[in-house]
Amino acid sequence: MPETPRPALSGSDRTRLRRLRENGRTDRSELDAVLAAGFLCHLGVVLDGAPMVVPTVYGATADTLYLHGSVASRSLVAAPEATVCVTVTHVDSLVLARSVFEHSVNYRCAMVYGVPRQVTDAEEKLEGLRVLSEQAAPGQWDYARRPDRKELAATTLLALSLDEASVKISAGPPEDGDGPDAELGLWAGELPLHQVWGEPVPDPALPPGLSAPSHIVARVGRI
Amino acid sequence: MPETPRPALSGSDRTRLRRLRENGRTDRSELDAVLAAGFLCHLGVVLDGAPMVVPTVYGATADTLYLHGSVASRSLVAAPEATVCVTVTHVDSLVLARSVFEHSVNYRCAMVYGVPRQVTDAEEKLEGLRVLSEQAAPGQWDYARRPDRKELAATTLLALSLDEASVKISAGPPEDGDGPDAELGLWAGELPLHQVWGEPVPDPALPPGLSAPSHIVARVGRI
Numbered sequence: 310m311p312e313t314p315r316p317a318l319s320g321s322d323r324t325r326l327r328r329l330r331e332n333g334r335t336d337r338s339e340l341d342a343v344l345a346a347g348f349l350c351h352l353g354v355v356l357d358g359a360p361m362v363v364p365t366v367y368g369a370t371a372d373t374l375y376l377h378g379s380v381a382s383r384s385l386v387a388a389p390e391a392t393v394c395v396t397v398t399h400v401d402s403l404v405l406a407r408s409v410f411e412h413s414v415n416y417r418c419a420m421v422y423g424v425p426r427q428v429t430d431a432e433e434k435l436e437g438l439r440v441l442s443e444q445a446a447p448g449q450w451d452y453a454r455r456p457d458r459k460e461l462a463a464t465t466l467l468a469l470s471l472d473e474a475s476v477k478i479s480a481g482p483p484e485d486g487d488g489p490d491a492e493l494g495l496w497a498g499e500l501p502l503h504q505v506w507g508e509p510v511p512d513p514a515l516p517p518g519l520s521a522p523s524h525i526v527a528r529v530g531r532i
Numbered sequence: 533m534p535e536t537p538r539p540a541l542s543g544s545d546r547t548r549l550r551r552l553r554e555n556g557r558t559d560r561s562e563l564d565a566v567l568a569a570g571f572l573c574h575l576g577v578v579l580d581g582a583p584m585v586v587p588t589v590y591g592a593t594a595d596t597l598y599l600h601g602s603v604a605s606r607s608l609v610a611a612p613e614a615t616v617c618v619t620v621t622h623v624d625s626l627v628l629a630r631s632v633f634e635h636s637v638n639y640r641c642a643m644v645y646g647v648p649r650q651v652t653d654a655e656e657k658l659e660g661l662r663v664l665s666e667q668a669a670p671g672q673w674d675y676a677r678r679p680d681r682k683e684l685a686a687t688t689l690l691a692l693s694l695d696e697a698s699v700k701i702s703a704g705p706p707e708d709g710d711g712p713d714a715e716l717g718l719w720a721g722e723l724p725l726h727q728v729w730g731e732p733v734p735d736p737a738l739p740p741g742l743s744a745p746s747h748i749v750a751r752v753g754r755i
Contacts, residue, residue: 323582349623349637351574353583359546359614360576360583364621364641391582398587400572402733405748408677409665410687414572418587442632446723454631454713464633486737490677496744498734500669500751507724510625514709514720521719525628528723 323422324475334476343419343476344369346399348445352376353394367395368441374421374469375428375437395421395469402499406483407490413479415499421474425467437466448524504532546645547698557699566642566699567592569622571668575599576617590618591664597644597692598651598660618644618692625722629706630713636702638722644697648690660689671747727755 317335318324334340350367353360368375374395397419404413428434435456442450456464483497506528509521520526540558541547557563573590576583591598597618620642627636651657658679665673679687706720729751732744 323579323584349621351576351585351619351621353574353576353585353617355578355581355583356546358578359645360578360585360617361546362574362576362583362585362617362619362643364619364623364639366637394576394583394585396574396585396587398572398574402730403669405669405672405732406676408679408683409661409673410677410679410683412665412669412672412676414589414668416587420585422582438632442635445637446626446628446635449628449635450632453629453635453718454633454716456631456633460631460633482733482735482737486735491737493677494739494742495676496732496734496742496748497738498732498744500732500748501730503728503730505726505728507625507726509628509721509723510705511719511721512705512709514705514714516717519717519719521721525719525723 318474318476321422321473324420324473332477332479334478339476339478340419340471340474341369341371343399343417343478344374344397346417347397350374350376350395350397353396355391366441366445367397368437368439368444369471370440372471373437374471375441376425376467376469377438377441377464392422392424393469400502401480402501404481404483404499405497407485407488407493407495407497411483411485411490413483415479415481416477417479418477419474420476421469421471423469423473425469428466428468431461433468434461434464434466437468438464441466447528448522452522452524505530506532541697541699544645544696547643547696555700555702557701562699562701563642563694563697564592564594566622566640566701567597567620569640570620573597573599573618573620576619578614589664589668590620591660591662591667592694593663595694596660597694598664599648599690599692600661600664600687615645615647616692623725624703625724627704627706627722628720629708630711630716630718630720631708634706634708634713636706638702638704639700640702641700642697643699644692644694646692646696648692651689651691654684656691657684657687657689660691661687664689670751671745675745675747728753729755 353362399417401415439450576585622640624638662673
């Protein structure tokens with residue numbers, strides 16, 4: 310993270326919120342926080358005129374989103390030629406209102422638009438893969454064997470600028486607590502949804518007596 | 533669910549898997565299971581030639597996916613005119629291998645392509661909204677106040693056929709347990725990721741002494 314203040318999220322026709330504007334955030338630190346809280350995004354590309362949405366892992370720096378995949382992957386082959394949309398969503402709770410109509414979901418969502426750049430510089434490629442690896446599996450870059458030359462060549466790494474991005478955050482209780490439906494006497498509130506890491510499951514091929522390293526065990530029960 | 537055997541998932545050029553074919557499933561019950569396990573999808577549409585991927589809730593029957601949103605929502609206004617791609621993803625675990633290159637994610641993913649139909653029939657609209665509501669918040673359709681005529685008119689409901697769909701499921705330990713990297717003596721395995729419902733948080737506007745109904749409390753600690 311840079312130590313200088315970061316510019317506000319840029320407005321573009323695409324990222325300007327059409328509805329529920331009160332949920333929109335313009336502070337770049339909100340984008341950083343949403344991206345830092347996950348490791349899986351949904352990558353949207355246009356293929357033969359139709360949308361295709363695929364889940365994939367990502368790694369975020371202050372100004373770049375890194376995406377990767379096999380060279381053979383259709384979406385990544387298509388992506389460098391055109392605009393993509395990358396969406397990262399965290400569901401925080403169900404909002405259970407007095408009326409079905411007022412039910413909703415509390416969530417944090419980041420959307421990033423841009424034309425990805427295929428990373429070919431060896432140094433940036435290794436650094437991008439490190440960022441991507443550490444986002445999903447912190448500590449593994451130092452613990453596991455790093456990519457060799459052949460593996461690097463077999464990996465497509467895309468860099469997407471975070472210049473055109475929007476963040477929406479929805480939080481709080483149902484909104485019908487002061488309306489006529491409050492008279493119905495029904496319970497209303499939020500049902501939180503948590504993501505939690507479970508106990509590590511050893512590879513059956515492991516020799517006996519090898520325990521999981523502390524950087525993995527430390528994640529259990531947390532997100 | 534129908535009691536007759538369901539046809540296999542249809543192949544189309546889009547849904548045919550280009551890579552990791554061993555992860556592909558053709559049994560329609562696998563699609564049912566992936567869709568039944570969630571309530572949030574990522575809807576991809578093409579808008580002004582660019583992809584847009586937005587998170588939204590869905591409800592699934594044996595042959596139809598229902599999506600809804602405000603009439604004002606851009607994505608749903610655009611969607612009825614063209615093909616959409618709806619993707620539902622569940623992350624089950626991180627696959628921590630001996631090499632960074634072999635790291636991956638175990639997941640279940642369904643992708644559905646089609647041109648959605650806007651539901652205008654009042655009876656189907658109500659039934660679709662019930663399916664959608666019960667998928668995210670089972671029990672609330674009977675507990676909360678159902679949509680009135682005005683609310684129904686303000687809701688856009690889209691129906692997407694499940695005819696063109698694919699399912700990918702990735703499971704199991706890392707794949708480098710019998711390769712040269714096994715000699716490195718590193719721990720390898722899976723780190724499971726669980727989604728768990730937390731304790732209900734009452735709306736601060738509730739009168740004192742009103743407790744959450746049993747169909748909500750019963751979900752706590754489960755997914």
